Amino acid sequence: MSEHPTSELRSPGTPIQPEPWLRGTHGDVPAAIRAVVHALELAKEDVELWCGPLTEEQLNARPAEIAPVAFHLRHIVRSLDRLLSYAEGKQLSGEQIASLKTELDPGAAHDALFAEFRAGIDDAVRRTQAFAGANLEEARGVGRKMLPTSVGGLLVHCADHTQRHVGQAVVTAKIAGSCEKAVSERPAGQETAS
Numbered sequence: 001m002s003e004h005p006t007s008e009l010r011s012p013g014t015p016i017q018p019e020p021w022l023r024g025t026h027g028d029v030p031a032a033i034r035a036v037v038h039a040l041e042l043a044k045e046d047v048e049l050w051c052g053p054l055t056e057e058q059l060n061a062r063p064a065e066i067a068p069v070a071f072h073l074r075h076i077v078r079s080l081d082r083l084l085s086y087a088e089g090k091q092l093s094g095e096q097i098a099s100l101k102t103e104l105d106p107g108a109a110h111d112a113l114f115a116e117f118r119a120g121i122d123d124a125v126r127r128t129q130a131f132a133g134a135n136l137e138e139a140r141g142v143g144r145k146m147l148p149t150s151v152g153g154l155l156v157h158c159a160d161h162t163q164r165h166v167g168q169a170v171v172t173a174k175i176a177g178s179c180e181k182a183v184s185e186r187p188a189g190q191e192t193a194s
Helices: 031-051 056-060 069-087 094-100 110-129 151-185
Strands: 139-142 147-150
Touching: 031 069, 031 110, 031 151, 056 069, 056 110, 056 151, 069 094, 069 110, 069 139, 069 151, 110 151, 139 151, 147 151
Parallel strands: none
Antiparallel strands: 139 147
């Protein structure tokens, strides 16, 4: 049996280390904020591991018409930007609203997609850490209807929403990768059922 429960899932040559929350990092940040930062760091690592090797075709694939990996990566960082704006007491800008409408656009280029993802996660970590010492119970409103929540509620939602979409991206990546592999390994002349 391997030392780490997921070591057989890691790419060869990828160093095995504990999840971010078990590395003893960010000790200068209060625990609740630190947990959000660690969730964002884990999201970045999981996306790099499972989605980074995908081709552009696989990133944009919609097996069974589900949302493509590219959507999830855009949605993660763009929703983090929106959620953190609300946590900072701001309303959304026209640019944020416009980018929301393009999250499902087809044809994502690998390098541009991952550059946006990495920069978005790094920005979200920085903005989350800025809440150290803030009153997490301070009231905030979300959206035009100003639905009630708190700074802490928004930060926790940043973590859980991000992890939810990372899970969806990883599953979609595995499906998109296995579908392409199955098609490429089909014997010549074999027709599909569709």
